[in-house]
Every structure is written in structure tokens, then in C-alpha cells.
Amino acid sequence: MIRLRGVVKRYRDGADTLVVLDGLDLDVAPGELVALQGASGSGKSTLLHIVGALDADFDGEAHVAGQDLRALSVAERARFRNSTVGFVFQSFNLLPGLSALENVCLPAWFAGGPAPGRSALAAAGRAALARVGLADRARQRPARLSGGERQRVAVARALFANPRLLLADEPTGNLDAVTGAEIIALFRGLAAEGLTVLVATHEERVTAAADRALFLEGGRVR
Amino acid sequence: MRLRGLFHLAAQDLAADARGALLNGAAVAVGAAVLVFFLALGAGIADAARRVFPRDARLVEVVPPAVSLSGVLGGGRLDDAAVERLRRIDGVADAWPKLALRVPIAATRPPEGLAVNWPPSLVIQIPALGVPRGFVAQDLAPGAAFEDPGPDGAIPVVLSRRLLEVFNRTIAPAWNVRRLPPGPALVGLQLPVRVGLSMVPQKTEDRVYEGRLVLAGLSDRVPLYAAALPIDAVRRLHREYGKADQGYTAVTLLAARPQDVPAVAATVRRMGLAVDEGERGSAERVGAAVALATGGLALLALVLCALAALAIAQSLFASVRARARDLAVLLAVGARPGDVRALLVVEAGLVGLAGGAVGSGAARLLALAADAALARALPDFPFRPDTLFAFAAWMPLAGIAVAAGAAALGALAPAAAAARIEPARLLS
Numbered sequence: 001m002i003r004l005r006g007v008v009k010r011y012r013d014g015a016d017t018l019v020v021l022d023g024l025d026l027d028v029a030p031g032e033l034v035a036l037q038g039a040s041g042s043g044k045s046t047l048l049h050i051v052g053a054l055d056a057d058f059d060g061e062a063h064v065a066g067q068d069l070r071a072l073s074v075a076e077r078a079r080f081r082n083s084t085v086g087f088v089f090q091s092f093n094l095l096p097g098l099s100a101l102e103n104v105c106l107p108a109w110f111a112g113g114p115a116p117g118r119s120a121l122a123a124a125g126r127a128a129l130a131r132v133g134l135a136d137r138a139r140q141r142p143a144r145l146s147g148g149e150r151q152r153v154a155v156a157r158a159l160f161a162n163p164r165l166l167l168a169d170e171p172t173g174n175l176d177a178v179t180g181a182e183i184i185a186l187f188r189g190l191a192a193e194g195l196t197v198l199v200a201t202h203e204e205r206v207t208a209a210a211d212r213a214l215f216l217e218g219g220r221v222r
Numbered sequence: 223m224r225l226r227g228l229f230h231l232a233a234q235d236l237a238a239d240a241r242g243a244l245l246n247g248a249a250v251a252v253g254a255a256v257l258v259f260f261l262a263l264g265a266g267i268a269d270a271a272r273r274v275f276p277r278d279a280r281l282v283e284v285v286p287p288a289v290s291l292s293g294v295l296g297g298g299r300l301d302d303a304a305v306e307r308l309r310r311i312d313g314v315a316d317a318w319p320k321l322a323l324r325v326p327i328a329a330t331r332p333p334e335g336l337a338v339n340w341p342p343s344l345v346i347q348i349p350a351l352g353v354p355r356g357f358v359a360q361d362l363a364p365g366a367a368f369e370d371p372g373p374d375g376a377i378p379v380v381l382s383r384r385l386l387e388v389f390n391r392t393i394a395p396a397w398n399v400r401r402l403p404p405g406p407a408l409v410g411l412q413l414p415v416r417v418g419l420s421m422v423p424q425k426t427e428d429r430v431y432e433g434r435l436v437l438a439g440l441s442d443r444v445p446l447y448a449a450a451l452p453i454d455a456v457r458r459l460h461r462e463y464g465k466a467d468q469g470y471t472a473v474t475l476l477a478a479r480p481q482d483v484p485a486v487a488a489t490v491r492r493m494g495l496a497v498d499e500g501e502r503g504s505a506e507r508v509g510a511a512v513a514l515a516t517g518g519l520a521l522l523a524l525v526l527c528a529l530a531a532l533a534i535a536q537s538l539f540a541s542v543r544a545r546a547r548d549l550a551v552l553l554a555v556g557a558r559p560g561d562v563r564a565l566l567v568v569e570a571g572l573v574g575l576a577g578g579a580v581g582s583g584a585a586r587l588l589a590l591a592a593d594a595a596l597a598r599a600l601p602d603f604p605f606r607p608d609t610l611f612a613f614a615a616w617m618p619l620a621g622i623a624v625a626a627g628a629a630a631l632g633a634l635a636p637a638a639a640a641a642r643i644e645p646a647r648l649l650s
Contacts, residue, residue: 049646054554075558082556089649093551097234109227110556118226157555169649 001165001196002028002051007060008219009046020046021058022219028198030164033191035207036200038216044200047216048167051198052085053077065164082110086158090170092150094142100153101125101138107161128156132186148179155186159195166190168199172206184209228561231552232569235545242537246570247577249530250625254581257523258613258621259588264516265612271512274384274605275505278443279480280315283498284308284473284490298494300470308473311489313482318357319470323350323451325427325459326420327435333413338400347421348435349448350379352456357474361441363409368438370455373462376412376434380450383440384605391604405440412436418463427463443474472498527624530577531632534570538636542566542643550645559641566637567630574629578622585621586613 009021020043028034036044049055050062053069056077062069065084072080081087094103105125129135132152142150151171158166168187172180180203188209191197199206207213215222236243287298300319309317327348332340355368358380362368368378383405390401402408413435418427435449444450460467475490477483487497542549549562589611596610 046646052554054649055644055646078553078556078558078561081554087554087649093547093554093649095234095548095551097238102230106227106552107555109224109231110552110558110561111224161556 001030001065002026003063005061007050007058007062009058019219024220026221028196030196031191031194032212033187033197033210035210035213036198036216037207037213042216043219044216045169048169048200052087052167053080082107083161084164086163086166088154088158088168088171090173092154094150094153096142099139099141100129100134103153104128104156104160106157128160131159132156148175151175151183164196166195166197170200172203228564228568231565232572235569236572239541243573246534246537246573249533250574250577250629251581251584253523253527253530254578254621254625255584256526257520257624258582258585258617260516260519260523261617262589262611262613264512265614266610268512269612270607271508275508280477280483282475282477282483282486284475285496285498287494287496300473305473308475311486313478313486314475315478316356316476318354318474320472320474321352321453321456322471323352323456323459324465325418325463326425327415327417328419328421329413329415331414333411336411340399341397345421350451351448352453353450354453357443358439358441358450362439366438368452370452370458376436377451377455378438379435380439380441380444382444382446383442384446388604391602408437409439410437527628531628534629534632535635538566538570538633542636542640546643547648549640549643550648553645554649563637563641566640567633570629570633571626574626575622578625581625582618582621
């Protein structure tokens with residue numbers, strides 16, 4: 001599912017250059033739940049951004065879900081993010097003006113192909129919410145939801161387009177222990193269904209639930 | 223991006239910053255209101271000017287030259303041969319000779335069948351101009367004759383539409399007589415006249431007899447100062463009173479197209495004749511002044527719209543900064559940079575559309591208020607318009623389009639900035 005070879009990512013700040021990833025190699029098989037660990041600034045988020053085609057400014061090879069990410073155009077990267085990858089962030093990143101259902105259905109507004117009907121779209125959105133146990137919260141705005149509920153809406157949004165890869169950046173970082181455990185269980189279940197899940201985390205309980213734990217240090221996987 | 227999603231997101235974003243949207247909308251509305259107001263004012267004043275100076279852009283008034291050596295030698299005279307030569311000029315569709323009546327005619331009694339409190343001593347001198355039927359044919363009442371009826375018949379006349387306006391607004395109030403009804407109701411009205419009678423005793427002919435004029439129509443082609451009679455009737459009266467043939471007073475040429483007029487006028491001058499630019503010149507000067515003023519005011523309105531666009535640009539730049547993370551989320555879930563650009567432009571366009579619609583409506587209300595104020599402030603005078611404004615259907619549409627366009631233009635730079643957002647830097 002994921003094959004990275006010699007990936008180098010540099011950040012330039014004036015005359016200074018910071019090398020975050022330095023010839024990183026990584027292989028992740030389909031259906032694997034992989035935990036990425038490392039100190040702050042070790043490049044966990046950067047790695048997720050590269051794998052998720054949010055960041056195309058890197059050196060090396062990156063093949064994800066059969067796509068050579070460096071060969072994709074801007075529009076193709078957008079389509080890739082829309083159809084192949086789902087993102088879950090620590091700070092949820094829900095749009096405050098939209099309801100939970102609208103947030104979940106957001107990827108559909110940017111999908112190609114014929115537009116689904118309004119009711120079909122809503123049904124799909126409700127199904128995604130039901131999958132994370134929030135069928136009854138569809139009309140609520142994010143401000144009316146708890147932290148755990150917001151993160152579950154974010155997971156529902158990430159799963160809405162039936163992606164092949166779920167990328168989660170500290171998904172339990174803002175959650176209490178119980179809610180965090182629920183999210184981890186959810187990821188475990190998704191991986192069991194065949195979804196590839198790559199989670200950047202500081203938490204041992206996430207690492208414990210993963211099929212494999214990787215440690216980023218010095219810009220490489222140890 | 224799907225249109226439904228685009229408009230839904232745009233509406234949500236506008237609702238989230240309703241105060242900013244209202245302020246931007248107000249700025250655009252002011253520009254649109256000023257634009258529509260001044261366009262309608264210009265059109266209204268142009269309409270009023272056309273009522274004062276009605277003119278057919280294809281007519282050329284040919285008169286004998288004021289000073290002509292050829293006139294001394296018999297040239298420069300407007301006779302039938304000259305009319306034929308004028309008719310054969312390239313670009314001339316028709317030529318109508320005009321002959322001023324040199325026999326005085328005066329009215330001493332009111333029109334028959336019209337209740338007008340005519341003062342007993344009132345004598346109205348009627349200057350008359352003989353014209354061929356074709357000159358006024360388009361303005362004759364249905365079935366109305368315009369031929370010389372002979373010595374005993376009522377002579378058909380066509381009056382200037384403006385004369386009725388001047389009478390009703392100036393003469394009637396001054397003489398304390400009743401106003402005349404609208405033009406069509408007057409057609410067929412007969413006015414007893416005394417042929418040969420002049421208000422100036424020395425100019426009264428030896429023979430004065432009773433005659434009648436019958437109104438056959440009202441026309442903008444007839445000069446304000448004269449009644450148009452069939453030219454054969456004028457010739458007959460000249461024969462009756464022994465008036466020598468002095469040639470035609472003028473010849474009106476009808477150009478095939480308005481753009482032929484300059485070439486026709488130049489040819490006329492080369493023939494040793496003159497072109498009377500009097501009323502035509504006035505109309506053109508007034509028209510040019512109105513167009514210039516309208517253009518200037520419309521330009522001012524466009525400047526206001528441009529300022530509104532700048533205000534929108536500034537506001538949207540701030541909005542993009544504030545919403546950078548939300549826009550990054552859109553990019554993360556599959557939006558292309560073009561989708562983000564379109565979202566910002568649509569938001570601004572919606573503000574512009576709403577502002578344009580409100581502004582166009584406000585212009586209408588302002589016009590009503592201005593008309594009401596003028597109606598109270600201005601006295602009654604000839605050609606006083608009931609409204610200073612002429613709202614064509616395209617004007618509010620133009621106001622809305624300009625407002626939406628200005629808003630969308632103002633959004634271009636912020637939209638480009640939004641499309642350059644790097645989600646990887648903003649999302650965590």
C-alpha cells in the first residue's frame with residue numbers, strides 16, 4: 001500500500017535548511033495498522049502529509065495505493081486525496097459553519113463523476129456517522145459536540161469516500177482516556193476490515209493496539 | 223467542485239461573517255445605486271430634451287443662402303428645379319418643399335365645439351407654412367385629408383405637438399383660458415379664421431374674408447411657430463392676393479440613413495444652398511451635453527464600484543487569513559486550488575448580486591423621492607417632465623451585473639492567495 005524510498009524533506013528558513021526526513025524508507029502492507037512514534041519535530045506529521053499527497057515538495061520515491069505521488073499533477077493529487085486517503089487530525093479540523101452531516105459529506109462536493117442526489121448523499125453521510133456511533137448527532141454543529149464526538153465525526157468524514165488509506169495525526173491527543181480508547185478500537189476494527197491505517201502518536205496504548213510500531217529518529221525509521 | 227456544494231459553502235461562509243458581508247454588500251449597493259440612478263437620470267433628461275427638441279436624425283433643412291452672388295444672377299433660389307436637383311443627391315430618399323404663407327390669417331373666435339373662455343378682444347395671428355402631404359403623412363389622423371379644399375372649404379392644418387404643450391402650460395394660464403385636451407381629441411376641430419387679417423393694421427390685406435381651418439393632426443416635423451397647410455392651398459391664397467412667386471422658403475430632405483446626413487449636407491452646400499442647423503444644432507448640443515454629463519456621472523458611479531471592489535478585496539484578504547485552516551481542510555478532502563478560488567469569487571459575487579439588487583432598488587426609490595421633491599419645488603412650465611428619470615429594463619440588470627462583476631474582480635487577488643494555501647503547514 002505504501003512504499004517510500006529515500007524520501008528527503010527539507011524546510012528552508014531564510015539561509016537555514018532543516019532536514020526533517022533524510023532518506024527515509026517505509027513499506028506498509030494493505031490492512032496494516034501502523035503506529036508512527038518519535039519525538040516532537042521528528043517528522044511524523046511531515047511523513048503523513050507526504051503519504052497523503054498534501055505535500056509534494058520532497059525528494060525520493062513515494063508510491064501509495066499504486067500511485068507515484070511525485071508524478072501526480074495538482075489536480076490529480078486533489079483527486080487522490082479525495083478518493084484514496086482519509087485524514088484525521090488531532091484538532092479535528094471540522095468546519096464550524098457546517099453540521100456534522102455536512103462535514104461528513106464534504107468530500108462528496110469535490111468528487112468527480114455524476115453528482116449523487118441530495119437524499120442519497122445524506123443517506124451515505126448518515127451511514128458514515130452511524131459507523132462511528134453518531135447517527136443521532138447528524139444535525140449538530142461541531143460546537144455542540146464533545147471532543148470525542150468531534151473526532152468521531154472527523155473519522156466519519158475520513159471514511160466517507162471509502163478510502164484505501166487512513167492517515168491519523170495524534171488522533172487521541174485531545175481526548176480523554178475513555179474516548180481515546182474508543183477511537184483506537186475504531187481504528188483496530190477498520191484495519192480488520194482491510195483499511196490501511198497509519199497513525200502518528202505519542203501514546204503507548206495506540207502503539208500497543210497497532211500491528212507494527214515504527215520509531216522516527218534522525219529523519220529515518222529506526 | 224459541485225455547484226450545490228460551492229453555493230452552500232459560500233452561503234455558510236457569508237453567514238458566518240454576516241457583518242462583513244453586510245458591509246461589503248452596502249459598499250457595492252452604493253456603487254450600483256449611484257450608477258443606476260445616474261443612468262436613469264441621463265435617460266430621463268434625454269427624453270425630456272427630445273420632447274423639447276424633437277428631431278428626426280435623417281432630416282436636413284435646406285434654405286436659400288443668406289448671401290449669394292449666384293442669387294443676384296438668379297441662382298441659389300429654391301424652385302422646382304432646385305427641389306429636383308436636391309432629390310437626386312446620393313443618399314436622399316425624399317425632398318419636400320416648404321412655402322411660407324405671405325397672406326395673414328388670424329383667429330378672432332374660439333374653435334368650434336370647444337369650450338374655451340376666449341377673451342372678446344383676443345386675436346391670434348397664425349403663421350402658416352405650406353407643405354406637401356408626404357411631409358406630414360405619418361402624423362395625419364386616420365382618414366384625415368391634407369389637400370387644398372378650394373376657396374370655400376376648411377383648410378386642413380397640422381400643428382406642432384409642442385405648440386399644444388406651450389399653449390397649455392404658458393398661454394392658457396396667462397390668459398386664464400381653459401387648457402386644451404390631449405392632441406388626438408383635438409383632431410377634426412375647426413377654427414374660424416379671417417383670411418387677410420393681420421394684428422398689424424398696415425399688413426391687413428384689402429380683402430378680408432371668413433375661412434376655416436380644420437386640424438388634421440399633430441406632428442413634431444411642423445415648426446413650433448407655424449401651422450402646416452397643404453402647399454397647394456398656400457399657392458392658391460398667393461394667387462388670390464397677387465403675391466409674386468419668390469420660390470420656396472425651404473426644402474426638407476429626408477436622408478436614407480442618419481449617417482448619410484453629413485454627406486448630403488456637404489453636397490447641398492456645394493450646390494450654393496445653405497443648411498439650417500438651428501434646431502438641429504440645438505438638439506445635437508443638448509444631446510451631447512446630456513450624454514457627456516451622463517457619461518461623467520456613470521464614470522463616477524463606476525469609480526464607486528471600483529472602490530467597493532477594493533473594500534471587498536481588503537475584507538476578503540482578512541477573511542482568507544482568518545479562515546486559512548478551514549480552506550486547508552477543503553484542500554485536504556479533495557478540493558483543488560481552483561475550487562478554493564471559485565469559492566471566494568462566488569462568495570464575493572453573491573455579495574455583489576445582493577448589493578446590486580438592493581442598490582438598483584434604492585436608485586428607484588431615490589428617483590421617486592427626487593421626482594416628488596421636484597414636483598413640489600418647480601413651477602409648471604412647458605415641457606416640464608413628470609419624471610426626470612427613465613428606467614429602462616436593462617438599467618437595474620446593468621447595476622446588478624456591474625456590482626457582481628466589481629465584487630468578483632475584488633475577490634480575484636484574495637482568491638488567488640487562498641488557492642496558494644499549503645494545507646500541510648496549517649493542518650495538525
